[in-house]
Amino acid sequence: MVTLLTAAGIVLFFLGLLFSIAWHELGHLATAKMFGIRCTQYMVGFGKTLWSRTWGDTEYGIKLVPLGGFVRLVGMIPPADKPRETSAKPLSRWRAMIEDAREANTVELEPGDENRQFYQRPPWKRIIVMGAGPGMNVILAVVLFAAIMMGIGVPQNTTTVNSVSKCVLPADAASTDCPPGAEPSPAMEAGIRPGDEIVGVAGEPVDDWHEANTAIKRNIGPTDITVERDGGPRTVTADLIENQVVARDDDGEVAYKTDSDGEPVTDERGFRVPAMETAGFLGITFAQEREPLTPAQSAERMWESVVGVVDALIGLPGKVDDVFRAAFMGEQRTVDSPVGIVGASRIGGEVLSQPIPMTDRVVFLANMLAGVNLFLFALNMVPILPLDGGHIFGALWESVRRGLARLFRRPDPGPFDVAKLMPVAYVVVACFVVFSLMLLVADVVNPVRLTQ
Template identity: 85%
Template sequence: MVTFLTALGIVLFFLGLLLSIAWHELGHLATAKMFGIRCTQYMVGFGKTLWSRKWGDTEYGVKLVPLGGYVRLVGMIPPAAKPRDSSGKPMSRWRAMIEDAREANSVELEPGDENRQFYQRAPWKRIIVMAGGPAMNLILAVMLFAAIMMGIGVPQQTTTVNTVSTCVLPADAATTDCPPGAEPSPAMEAGMRPGDEIVAVAGEPTPGWQAANSAIREHTGPTQFTVERGGERRTLTVDLIENQVVARDAEGEIVYKTGPDGEPVTDDRGFRVPATETAGFLGITFAQERSPLTVGESAERMWASVVGVADALIGLPAKVDDVFRAAFLGEERTVDSPVGIVGASRIGGEVLAQPIPMTDRVVFLVNMLAGVNLFLFAFNMVPILPLDGGHIFGALWEWVRRGFARLFRRPDPGPFDVAQLMPVAYIVVACFVVFSVMLLVADVVNPVRLTQ
């Protein structure tokens, strides 16, 4: 059964990734057709075509290598402002790359395309076309996050006892096993049981988890606990003791350790290490239940996800060395290591096979897919070619140039020649291919594992 669920999770998440790519390209296709730009191809994947069908001007299909997709628009590169030098002088390698890209772009032009080319559209229309793909990923991410947060809900701590510790252990103990002669936990000694609902501590009502947790931390010595068990209220006298517990802030959120440089401290697998503090200790864990969030709470969490993705994107270049070492030198990968489509799909399979409630498994997979779409949005908006952000930058620059020309009554400078940046695009593509291969190798021979 575990093998079946793992395989099912891999397939489902892989299909989710392909649908996210197709959804992204649909944003380009729909907006381009809306503005009368001819689209010759709509493809999911690269390389050899596995299946295709032509409707109208556009060929729709699926290709062999599922590492992305594309919509081919005619006239992405404007014609040269000056005629090509026919003096016989050899062109520089840079110029040759530019002219080759321009020539390849013009091959698809057909009679009737005189006014259906991308570069002929106003800059604001081109911005909409190129932003249409990332915007679709952002919309999908928001829809998925909203469905989880406001529909299914997120785990919230309750005042119900989930487990009772057998003995007293500090929060940073390496194991949960009780050593010989260990002191019984106050909760165990007082007869507290899983399922008990703590309704008051030291005579003060505890309407929510944060009130109960704070009251426990603030008291030591014999303390009266009012619990509800089986529909009846009971009073237990618990001898609370001081112990090293996980540090929490005023809102009850876990406080994590930081190094001298202010950076988070992580363990060998990349998990952040919680800070500890001395406080009252009962020896229980609280049960959790899913509760829907409000629109405001959901928006706050979504924004935190956006900030997290931005930080991950900025820190991506620093991860290249780690991925190389994991792929070719056998070094262990941390949980925050970048993964490709293969690695993400494998994690999806691992999650679906976990012995946890099915709701939690599905929520984790949907959250992962939402996070991937959020990353696709941010990554594609980076202002370098061949990413969508590079074309958006070119259109914005053209808009600015034409605005200054009108302001100072100068001749129209014409469309921005994006071909001038094609050599940079080739370098970016080469780097992306190399990094993708490294990720593929690492995901196969040394995958990220959420569980041991």
């Protein structure tokens, strides 16, 4: 059964990734057609075409290598200001790449395309076309996050006892097994049971989990604990002791260790290490229930996800060495290591096979897919070719140039010649290909694992 669930998780998440790619490209296709730009191809994947059909003047299909997708628009590169000169003197390698890209751009031009080319559209229309792809990823991420946070809800601690520790152990103990001669926990000695609802501590009523947890931590010695059991209140006396417990902030959120520079401390697998404090210890865990968030709370959490994705993108170059070492030198990967489509799909399979409620598994997969879509948005908005952000930057620069020309009554400088940046695009593509291959090797031979 575990193997079947793992395989199902891999397939489902892989299909989710393919849908995200297709959804992204649909944004480019729909807006390009809306503005009268001819689109010759709409493809999911790269390499050999596995399946395709032509409707209208566009070929729709799926290719062999599912590492992305593309919509081919006619006239992405404007014609040269002057015709290419033929002379005995060879062109420089840089210039040759520019001219080769320009010539390749004209291959698909057909009679009737004289006014259906991308570069002929005003900058604001080109910005919409190129921004629509990443925008579709944002829409999908928002829909997934909203469905999770405002529909299914997020886990919230309650005042109901979930489990009772048999013995006294520090919160950072490596195992929950009681060693020989271990002292029984105060909750065990007091007779507190799973399912009890704590309604009072030390004679004071508590309305929520945060109040109950805070009250327990600030009391040492014999303390009255009032619980609801079998429909009625019952008071027991627990001899609370000092112990190492997880530190929390004023909002009840877990506090994490930081080093002298204020950077988070992580363990060998990359998980953040909770801060510890000495406080009153009862020896229970509280049950959790899913509660829907308000739109404002959901928006705040979504923004935190956006900030986290941007931070991950900024830190991506620094992870290249780690990925190389994991792929070819056998070094252990941390949970924050970059993963490719293979690695992400494998994590999806691992999640779906975990012995946790199915709702939690589905929510985890949906959260992962939403995070992937946010990352696709952030990555594609980087202002370098061949990413969407590179074309957006070119359109913005053209708009600025034309605005300044009108302001100073100078001739229209014409469209921005994106071909001049094609050598940079080739370098970027080469880097992406190499990094993708490294990720593929690492994901196969040394995958990221959420569990041991």
